[in-house]
Amino acid sequence: MIGRLNHVGIATPSIEDSVRVYRDMLGATAIGEPFDLPEQGVRVCFVDVPNTQIELIEPLGETSTLHGFFEKNPRGGQHHLCFEVPDILVARDEMIAKGARILGSGAPRIGAHGTPILFLHPREMGALLIELMETPKEAH
């Protein structure tokens, strides 16, 4: 069911500092402009690499779910993996049937790429926070 690895989510206290690592240390050249996703409680910056993206995410607002992550990981770090799926609702129902826990209300929300996303609780996913993202229509 899962498709390509769309992005690796990296939580950071400072997108600006993390951009310096990817640009100056690792030589990344395709770095997007940071943008806010208030409804998701994050500020986001995408770093393009040949076969996927690095999604740098900073907490945005008091209720950001990232605050819980930073309590345990003050310097940030690997946060989630995002896989593409053809149909988010079909994927959701399949995952529920297999015993995964859908985070939040269970209804897909619009993510950083403007397409529906869901998160699966780490407990059933090998201690990894998994994001499922519906493949953008133009990519079909």
Ligand SMILES: CC[C@H](C(=O)O)C(=O)SCCNC(=O)CCNC(=O)[C@H](O)C(C)(C)COP(=O)(O)OP(=O)(O)OC[C@H]1O[C@@H](n2cnc3c(N)ncnc32)[C@H](O)[C@@H]1OP(=O)(O)O
């Ligand atoms: C949506 C925009 C963008 C996009 O790509 O489109 C993004 O990806 S934004 C990403 C930020 N948004 C989210 O992460 C939403 C989903 N996340 C959550 O609902 C919470 O972060 C949750 C439930 C995963 C964890 O919340 P919290 O830390 O408050 O709960 P606990 O401390 O009780 O953690 C429970 C359990 O999970 C482990 N945990 C927490 N975060 C992670 C993580 N990132 N990776 C792996 N494991 C994680 C935590 O250690 C606890 O484990 P336990 O064994 O029970 O101690």
Ligand SMILES: [Co+2]
């Ligand atoms: Co993500």
